[in-house]
Amino acid sequence: MASVQKHFDFVSIGAYTKDTIVTRSGTRYVDGGGYSYSAHAARLADVSVGAVTRLAAEDRKSTDLLRSVGVDVIIHESPQSTLMRLEYPTDNVDERILTVASVADPFAPEHVAAVRCEAALISPSIRGEVPLEVVEALRKNARLIGLDVQGFVRIRTEQGRLAYERWPEMKQVLSLVDVLKSDAVEGEFLTGEKELHAIARTLASYGPKEIVLTHKDGLMVLANGKTYEHPFLPVELRGRSGRGDTCVGSYLSRRLNADPAEATRWATALTSLKLEAEGPVRRTRADVEALIAARYR
Known part of the structure; x- marks a missing residue:
């Protein structure tokens, strides 16, 4: 029997991650995954939001907050969830x-076959989680495709650490992408460039029309040959993990009804609020609008 189609304005795709976060102030345990951070951010754009994830049966309750x-949330169970440890040894986030x-089983085309959306954001944590054929399947059913490079350049070493490795399928994948998100470190690895504008221009030369580039001080977007930049302005920095996922989720969802300049402002302000607390953004649309009016005009 054919799967029932699900229609969304915005949908995120990625595995759930059970995160252990270690900083100088202590150790915390958090339900993570780029798919979740970005979906929480997208809902503030007043669009219909779906999320497709893989996790172990024992972790199904991790989706309760999203549903609330x-x-x-569309769950495809895996024998195990992805278990990740994030250590921040210095004050440089x-x-x-x-x-x-451990890692969850990868997605397959049938896991997204019934999804129809205006924008799909692919947010894996590690290479292999979302294969090329899944990106191709999403391309058929979405007007805009967004992709976070972290889950394509990061591989798991024999020691269990995540490391960057050359991305053999980069040209094939990026030819299918409209909005590409990278942080400064990943961008330098992919392009060999150190300066942010040079990184963005080189990434755009690979095919994506818009580049969302995060760095420790803020957000830069390159769209249609124009650059838009704003600093992150959190009152205090308490929630670094999920920064990029929140940023691209808020940008892509806002982009459905706004131009790149407005979407950049929106994403920077929303991410600033997320940085003030651990976990996904819990603020309101009014909070984001107030911060834009006060600090980003």
């Missing part, structure tokens, strides 16, 4: 050590 805020104890 109106996100339709872009310096971190990531290790993985």
Whole structure:
């Protein structure tokens, strides 16, 4: 019997991650995964939001918070969930050590076959989680495809640490992508460039029309040959993990009804609020609008 089609304005795709976060202030345990952070952010754009994830049966309750805020979560169970440890040894939030104890099974085209959407955001944690054929399947059913490079350049070493490795399928995958998200470290690895504008221009030359580039101080977007930049302005920095996922989720969802300049402002302000607390953003649309009016005009 054919699967019932699900229609969304925005949908995120990625595995759930059970995160252990270690900083100088202590150790915390958090339900993570780029799919979740980005879906929480997208709901503030007043669009219909879905999320497709893989996790172990014992972790199904991790989706309760998403469901409680109106996100339709589609679960495909895996024998195990992805278990990740994130260590921040210094005050530089872009310096971190990531290790993985286990990984969820990868997605397959049938896991997204019934999804129809205006924008799909692919947010894996590690290479192999979302194969090329899944990106191709999503391309057929979405007007805009967004992709976070972290889950395509990061591989798991024999010691369990995450490391960057050359991306053999980069040209094939990026030819299918409209909005590409990278952080400064990943961008330098992919392009060999150090300066942010040079990184963005080089990434755009690979095919994506818009580049969302996060760094420790803020957000830069390159769209249609124009650059838009704003700083992150959190009152205090308490929630670094999920920064990029929140940023691209808020940008892509806002982009459905706004131009790149407005979407950049929106994403920077929303992410600033998320940085003030651990876990996904819990603020309101009014909070984001108030911060834009006060600090980003």
